[in-house]
Amino acid sequence: MPTENQLNPTARFLMGPGPSDVHPRVLKAMATPLIGHLDPQFIRIMDAVKDMLRRLFQTRNELTFPVSATGSAGMETCFVNLLEPGDEALVCVNGVFGNRMCDNVERCGAKLVRVDAPWGRPIDPAQVKQALQKCSPKLVAIVHAETSTGVLQPLEEISRMVHEAGALFLVDTVTSLGGTEVKVDDWGIDAVYSGTQKCLSAPPGLSPVSFSVGAVDAMEKRKTRVQSWYLDLSMIRKYWSGEKRLYHHTAPVSMIYSLYEALRLIFEEGLDARFERHRQNHKLLREGLGALGFEFVVAPEYRLPMLNAVKIPEGVDDATVRQWLLDEYNIEIGGGLGEFAGKVWRIGLMGCSCTKNHVNMLLAALRQIMKQ
Amino acid sequence: MPTENQLNPTARFLMGPGPSDVHPRVLKAMATPLIGHLDPQFIRIMDAVKDMLRRLFQTRNELTFPVSATGSAGMETCFVNLLEPGDEALVCVNGVFGNRMCDNVERCGAKLVRVDAPWGRPIDPAQVKQALQKCSPKLVAIVHAETSTGVLQPLEEISRMVHEAGALFLVDTVTSLGGTEVKVDDWGIDAVYSGTQKCLSAPPGLSPVSFSVGAVDAMEKRKTRVQSWYLDLSMIRKYWSGEKRLYHHTAPVSMIYSLYEALRLIFEEGLDARFERHRQNHKLLREGLGALGFEFVVAPEYRLPMLNAVKIPEGVDDATVRQWLLDEYNIEIGGGLGEFAGKVWRIGLMGCSCTKNHVNMLLAALRQIMKQ
Numbered sequence: 019m020p021t022e023n024q025l026n027p028t029a030r031f032l033m034g035p036g037p038s039d040v041h042p043r044v045l046k047a048m049a050t051p052l053i054g055h056l057d058p059q060f061i062r063i064m065d066a067v068k069d070m071l072r073r074l075f076q077t078r079n080e081l082t083f084p085v086s087a088t089g090s091a092g093m094e095t096c097f098v099n100l101l102e103p104g105d106e107a108l109v110c111v112n113g114v115f116g117n118r119m120c121d122n123v124e125r126c127g128a129k130l131v132r133v134d135a136p137w138g139r140p141i142d143p144a145q146v147k148q149a150l151q152k153c154s155p156k157l158v159a160i161v162h163a164e165t166s167t168g169v170l171q172p173l174e175e176i177s178r179m180v181h182e183a184g185a186l187f188l189v190d191t192v193t194s195l196g197g198t199e200v201k202v203d204d205w206g207i208d209a210v211y212s213g214t215q216k217c218l219s220a221p222p223g224l225s226p227v228s229f230s231v232g233a234v235d236a237m238e239k240r241k242t243r244v245q246s247w248y249l250d251l252s253m254i255r256k257y258w259s260g261e262k263r264l265y266h267h268t269a270p271v272s273m274i275y276s277l278y279e280a281l282r283l284i285f286e287e288g289l290d291a292r293f294e295r296h297r298q299n300h301k302l303l304r305e306g307l308g309a310l311g312f313e314f315v316v317a318p319e320y321r322l323p324m325l326n327a328v329k330i331p332e333g334v335d336d337a338t339v340r341q342w343l344l345d346e347y348n349i350e351i352g353g354g355l356g357e358f359a360g361k362v363w364r365i366g367l368m369g370c371s372c373t374k375n376h377v378n379m380l381l382a383a384l385r386q387i388m389k390q
Numbered sequence: 391m392p393t394e395n396q397l398n399p400t401a402r403f404l405m406g407p408g409p410s411d412v413h414p415r416v417l418k419a420m421a422t423p424l425i426g427h428l429d430p431q432f433i434r435i436m437d438a439v440k441d442m443l444r445r446l447f448q449t450r451n452e453l454t455f456p457v458s459a460t461g462s463a464g465m466e467t468c469f470v471n472l473l474e475p476g477d478e479a480l481v482c483v484n485g486v487f488g489n490r491m492c493d494n495v496e497r498c499g500a501k502l503v504r505v506d507a508p509w510g511r512p513i514d515p516a517q518v519k520q521a522l523q524k525c526s527p528k529l530v531a532i533v534h535a536e537t538s539t540g541v542l543q544p545l546e547e548i549s550r551m552v553h554e555a556g557a558l559f560l561v562d563t564v565t566s567l568g569g570t571e572v573k574v575d576d577w578g579i580d581a582v583y584s585g586t587q588k589c590l591s592a593p594p595g596l597s598p599v600s601f602s603v604g605a606v607d608a609m610e611k612r613k614t615r616v617q618s619w620y621l622d623l624s625m626i627r628k629y630w631s632g633e634k635r636l637y638h639h640t641a642p643v644s645m646i647y648s649l650y651e652a653l654r655l656i657f658e659e660g661l662d663a664r665f666e667r668h669r670q671n672h673k674l675l676r677e678g679l680g681a682l683g684f685e686f687v688v689a690p691e692y693r694l695p696m697l698n699a700v701k702i703p704e705g706v707d708d709a710t711v712r713q714w715l716l717d718e719y720n721i722e723i724g725g726g727l728g729e730f731a732g733k734v735w736r737i738g739l740m741g742c743s744c745t746k747n748h749v750n751m752l753l754a755a756l757r758q759i760m761k762q
Contacts, residue, residue: 021654021657021658022438022441022650022653022654022657024654025419025435025647025650025651027422027423027429027431027435028425028431029423030423030424030425030429032424032425032426036640037424037427037640037643039423039424040423040424045420045423046421047397048417048420048421049418049420049421050397050399050417051399051401051402051411051412051417052402052404052409052411052412052593053399053400053402053722054402054404054406054409054722055409055594057399057402057716057722059399059400060399063397063399066394070394086459086460086463086595087459087463087620088458088639088640088641088642089639089640090619090620090638090639090640091458091459091620093619094618118619122619124615125615125616125617125618125619213640215640221424221642221643221645222427222640222641222642222644223458223595223642223644243496243497244497245497245617245618246466246497246617246618247462247465247466247493247494247497248459248462248463248466266462267460267461267462267463268408268460268461268462268585268587268594269460269594270460270593270594270595271409271593271594272420272593272594272595272644272645273593273595273642273644273645275397276644278397279397281394282393282394285393285394344429344430350425350426350429355637
């Protein structure tokens with residue numbers, strides 16, 4: 019049988035909902051020869067990754083590390099370690115990823131209470147307040163940056179209510195981390211997960227997570243074993259922390275190299291400068307899209323800078339235009355998910371894909387395509 | 391705060407239980423700029439990976455692909471998709487990874503029946519026969535290559551018994567795949583998982599799996615949802631197969647690049663030549679270690695070529711010598727796990743780490759160290 023051809027993908031500009039473009043230094047880090055997952059030099063790299071993730075999450079949480087799988091596994095890690103069968107969980111839903119949280123709650127055998135807002139709108143704290151009067155959840159979960167709709171969810175007011183109700187506060191920051199403020203300690207977040215392939219601009223494959231003392235306490239008080247062996251933090255903690263690093267599973271060495279280098283790049287730029295860059299390029303894109311007649315899905319005050327959801331104009335065919343952008347311009351943008359399929363485009367300006375040049379290229383390409 | 395130093399690990403020779411040395415072409419593949427996980431070009435790469443994995447597993451199973459996490463997640467994928475609460479499962483245990491299977495069965499809420507053999511010895515088919523007279527398991531699980539002890543488990547006779555009992559046959563080939571024959575179809579294996587960081591010589595982070603028609607049928611007859619969202623094959627199948635590739639989670643693009651290139655290297659060498667290379671270098675190592683007075687844990691007819699477990703000689707300090715090998719020679723070998731901790735070394739000759747030069751370097755280093 020013949021062998022396959024050499025790997026030869028076309029160079030793309032990644033302006034969808036992730037993965038985003040990866041910096042050449044991160045690509046180079048991926049090509050670093052491997053050392054063992056118990057090598058003292060690797061332990062030092064792990065420690066540096068934990069330190070940098072704490073700075074990024076703006077937390078002092080000891081239990082902060084990247085889960086060895088993509089963002090959805092980080093979500094599952096949070097739910098399966100914090101919930102036991104019979105527990106109650108309140109989930110705020112205004113898009114695909116809120117729904118995914120509900121699915122996780124049910125698979126844990128926990129009782130689900132939902133608070134729903136229309137897609138494209140944030141959750142109103144008053145809704146959470148009302149719901150908390152009728153249930154006593156162990157945790158309340160919400161998405162900070164809904165990748166399916168482009169909504170940035172304010173968290174502080176809801177966090178206060180959650181803590182007054184004696185619950186843990188669980189937040190999805192897959193799309194926000196590294197592109198806008200995520201203040202885990204100041205905002206009273208007890209469990210948080212993210213992904214590497216969005217504003218961190220590393221390849222997909224890891225999910226940074228962090229847990230407060232309260233969350234760790236809840237894990238230690240469990241009466242049942244965590245239903246997932248692979249994601250059981252009672253064991254994983256012994257590999258990522260402590261003096262003896264006990265083998266649990268073989269760490270994805272090269273992926274951790276990539277995260278190490280992506281985090282270095284973030285701190286070389288500085289968090290404030292990075293967030294400002296995301297705001298500025300979002301502004302440039304917004305103005306350009308406005309001039310082309312596009313309408314945003316989300317009201318101005320709740321728009322994510324890194325994920326721009328716009329309505330597909332009347333008479334424009336979704337798949338045709340995205341295929342054209344990919345084939346003729348090597349630009350990838352994202353289609354709509356769930357109830358937004360065929361109706362919305364999702365334009366990402368994440369990490370290394372968030373530059374004036376990316377914005378200008380996309381706007382020029384759209385102008386040319388829409389003239390035809 | 392200062393930024394971390396540049397990534398600069400020492401170059402090592404990886405002769406432990408994995409990760410193994412990675413070919414420069416695979417490292418280079420990891421540095422390939424990313425394309426999107428729904429890009430038609432990426433779909434073609436996925437299809438090629440599936441085809442090559444089928445050739446490697448020697449199977450025609452449609453449902454053959456790499457799980458987006460390490461080998462232990464592949465194990466969990468098999469158990470959580472095939473077992474439901476109340477099902478019965480028979481697990482053969484003669485080392486750490488058999489025990490891990492038992493843990494998985496229990497977390498699925500299934501009833502566990504164990505067959506145990508002493509560590510370092512294979513499971514006797516007569517034991518399985520006897521056990522099958524007292525239970526009616528939905529599946530029987532066994533480890534083909536026990537990484538904790540170095541035992542190669544013969545499978546064909548046990549497979550026949552399992553099928554006569556109407557059960558599914560689940561096999562761990564994490565350490566064997568790519569280094570010795572794994573004939574999924576001929577041996578009647580219904581569910582199989584492996585890892586990329588052993589004899590495939592790709593970085594850790596993916597777990598190739600394959601499922602027979604019978605296994606898929608059992609999944610389709612489930613009455614309950616799979617307890618893991620991330621590993622639920624009823625959804626993952628729609629991304630890896632079928633005409634429409636439905637988004638489930640963002641695929642680890644760079645890791646799949648690395649597997650693509652590692653598989654190309656395997657078929658350029660040829661499976662038979664590759665297996666013969668593993669046998670020949672095992673022989674060279676065995677003779678050299680024998681001359682140095684080392685004893686193997688496993689009887690000759692059941693020894694894995696790629697994972698050589700030897701007793702640590704009287705008067706030799708485990709940690710000191712392994713540290714010395716690492717610091718002075720940059721050679722990593724593995725310590726013992728579980729009941730073999732401090733008593734056994736595990737010397738890997740896997741994939742790119744399986745060369746005459748690796749064997750000669752290690753033997754020479756051991757000779758020099760043991761003279762001191």
